[in-house]
Amino acid sequence: MPATRSHEVQTHMVQATATTVIPENATHQVQFYDEPGALAASVARFFAEGLARGEALIVVATAPHREAILQALCAADARCNDRVASGQIVMLDAEATLARFMTPDGPDIVRFNEVIGGTVESALRNAGATRARAYGEMVDLLWREGNLTSALKLEGLWERLLATKPVHLLCGYGMRLLDPRFDADAYSRTCEAHGHVMIAEDRERLETAVDRAMVDVLGGGAESIRPLIGATHHPYGRLGRAEGTILWVRRNLAKQGEAILDRARQYYFQLA
Amino acid sequence: MLILHVEDDPNDLFFVRRSFAQVRPDVEITAVHDGEQARTWLSGITRTGDGGHPRPALVLMDLKLPKLTGFEVLEWMRGQPGLEGIPVVILSSSSEPAEIEKAYRLGANAYLSKQPDLSELGRLVQGIVTYAEAVENRDD
Numbered sequence: 001m002p003a004t005r006s007h008e009v010q011t012h013m014v015q016a017t018a019t020t021v022i023p024e025n026a027t028h029q030v031q032f033y034d035e036p037g038a039l040a041a042s043v044a045r046f047f048a049e050g051l052a053r054g055e056a057l058i059v060v061a062t063a064p065h066r067e068a069i070l071q072a073l074c075a076a077d078a079r080c081n082d083r084v085a086s087g088q089i090v091m092l093d094a095e096a097t098l099a100r101f102m103t104p105d106g107p108d109i110v111r112f113n114e115v116i117g118g119t120v121e122s123a124l125r126n127a128g129a130t131r132a133r134a135y136g137e138m139v140d141l142l143w144r145e146g147n148l149t150s151a152l153k154l155e156g157l158w159e160r161l162l163a164t165k166p167v168h169l170l171c172g173y174g175m176r177l178l179d180p181r182f183d184a185d186a187y188s189r190t191c192e193a194h195g196h197v198m199i200a201e202d203r204e205r206l207e208t209a210v211d212r213a214m215v216d217v218l219g220g221g222a223e224s225i226r227p228l229i230g231a232t233h234h235p236y237g238r239l240g241r242a243e244g245t246i247l248w249v250r251r252n253l254a255k256q257g258e259a260i261l262d263r264a265r266q267y268y269f270q271l272a
Numbered sequence: 273m274l275i276l277h278v279e280d281d282p283n284d285l286f287f288v289r290r291s292f293a294q295v296r297p298d299v300e301i302t303a304v305h306d307g308e309q310a311r312t313w314l315s316g317i318t319r320t321g322d323g324g325h326p327r328p329a330l331v332l333m334d335l336k337l338p339k340l341t342g343f344e345v346l347e348w349m350r351g352q353p354g355l356e357g358i359p360v361v362i363l364s365s366s367s368e369p370a371e372i373e374k375a376y377r378l379g380a381n382a383y384l385s386k387q388p389d390l391s392e393l394g395r396l397v398q399g400i401v402t403y404a405e406a407v408e409n410r411d412d
Contacts, residue, residue: 221402227392228399233372233383252359252381256406 027162030171030194032187036068038202039172043135044072046170051077056127057089058119058134061172065137066091087126090119098138106150112157120165131166140173148186155193170198177206177246178265180258184250188234206242209267210260214245217259273404274326277303278310278333278345279363287390288332288363291397299401302328307340311348314355328358329404335364335371343378350379359407361400 033039047057047069059066070091074080083089101111123132136158142151158169171194175187191197214222229248230241246264249257275292279285285303292301302325304310310333316324331349335342342362349355359381364371367385375383382403387393 218402218406221406224398224402225406226399227395228382228384228403231384231387231392231396231399233367233385248382252403253406256409 027167028159028169028171028194029196029198030173030190031198032173032175032177034174034176034178034202036065039065039174040068040072042198043069043170043172044076046135047073047133048076050131050133050168051083053131054127054129055168056120056123056129056132057083058092058123058132058167059090060092060094060097060116060134060136060138062094062137062141065172066093069135083127087123088129090123090126092119094136094138094141098141102150106147107154107157109157109160112154113161116158117161117165120161120167124166131168133168133170135170135172137172139171143173143175143186143190148189152189152193155190159193177243178209178261178268180261182250184247187247203240203242205268205271207240209264209271210242210245212267213260213263214249216263217256273298273329273401273408274300274302275400275404276310276313276328276331276333277301278305278307278331278337278342279303280305280334280337284334284363284386287393288397291390291393292401295394295398296401306338307342307345309339310337310345311340314345314349314352317354327354329408330400331358331360332363332400333360335362335366335375343374346375346378346380359404361403 031039031042033042043059050057059069061069070080070084070089073089077083080089084091097115098107100115101108103111120132120134124130139151139154142148142154155171158171161167162169173190175190176182177187211222214226218225226245229245232244232248234244234247246261249260253260277285277288279288285305289301289303292299302313304313310331313325314331317327333342333345337345340348342364346360346362349358349360356379360379362375362380362383363386364375364383365386372383384396387396
């Protein structure tokens with residue numbers, strides 16, 4: 001992770017409309033998601049902005065996610081299938097692509113540059129574009145295998161590629177903040193590896209669930225403790241309110257924290 | 273409830289103490305003025321009240337302190353049996369990411385910026401007390 005990027009993590013709120021507020025200089029973002037449907041909608045909006053600018057699009061995802069993303073993209077773009085046929089939109093399987101540059105020691109930089117760098121160049125050429133957008137979840141595959149070291153190494157390889165290619169990258173991680181097995185340390189290291197963190201699509205539901213759970217467990221204390229949580233600097237930059245609260249509770253309130261997260265999970269699913 | 277406040281700036285000491293007095297007058301605040309004093313005071317904690325200090329529910333600490341920095345006190349605390357579980361809230365004028373990262377790495381529970389706004393300080397003080405109470409309940 002380049003030192004210059006390590007503290008640039010900023011909260012990025014995805015708006016419900018097609019207009020996003022992705023900073024112009026953002027080139028490496030991360031989206032944590034709970035549900036594939038929300039992920040597909042978010043990635044489709046990210047790509048729709050690219051299409052409006054004539055950019056090439058690259059998807060490196062699992063088969064169900066590729067299908068969901070393409071479906072969401074085609075719902076908003078009548079020429080979507082033509083763009084796939086022409087090579088402006090490139091769809092790659094995450095597992096098969098990863099296998100092309102993984103070694104027992106982790107991702108190999110030379111092979112990565114050949115495979116991913118080559119894909120970017122050909123997508124740009126096919127689209128006649130000067131910029132590309134990519135969505136990738138190879139890092140998520142590694143993360144799910146428990147291979148965080150290789151996932152972070154792969155993020156580093158992407159960073160080096162982004163320094164030389166005109167690509168705006170969005171990485172998707174299926175990390176569930178409310179999951180009892182959630183690894184806060186891994187989450188923070190993943191945030192640090194990216195320039196910008198996109199807040200979950202269903203943030204209002206998450207916020208409501210967490211707020212209700214805090215009141216259930218802490219009673220009137222929930223209202224008192226909220227300003228403290230809101231004012232706390234996180235070790236990896238600013239986060240959304242619900243995300244910040246969940247991480248704060250996990251770090252600081254062991255016993256009540258479990259009860260809060262348990263109730264938040266119940267509310268979150270009830271509100272779906 | 274007792275809170276140890278480690279701070280060398282007289283103005284900050286005054287405003288924090290006043291906020292506690294306004295928001296939660298039942299909370300006792302003990303202040304020490306440098307890192308060495310903090311370490312000495314914390315070394316004197318006893319559970320039985322046999323002449324030592326009672327255990328604070330929380331330590332509220334600045335980072336830029338004479339003699340020993342807040343970082344050094346924090347690192348020392350986290351290595352001391354009996355002190356490692358006391359919540360430490362950093363209240364610093366610095367919001368440098370490197371300092372924030374270091375404080376968390378050494379075991380801080382929360383990192384706050386010093387507040388010029390006294391009403392905001394009052395809200396934070398109320399939150400700090402609620403947090404300390406929640407941790408005390410957890411230990412029961």
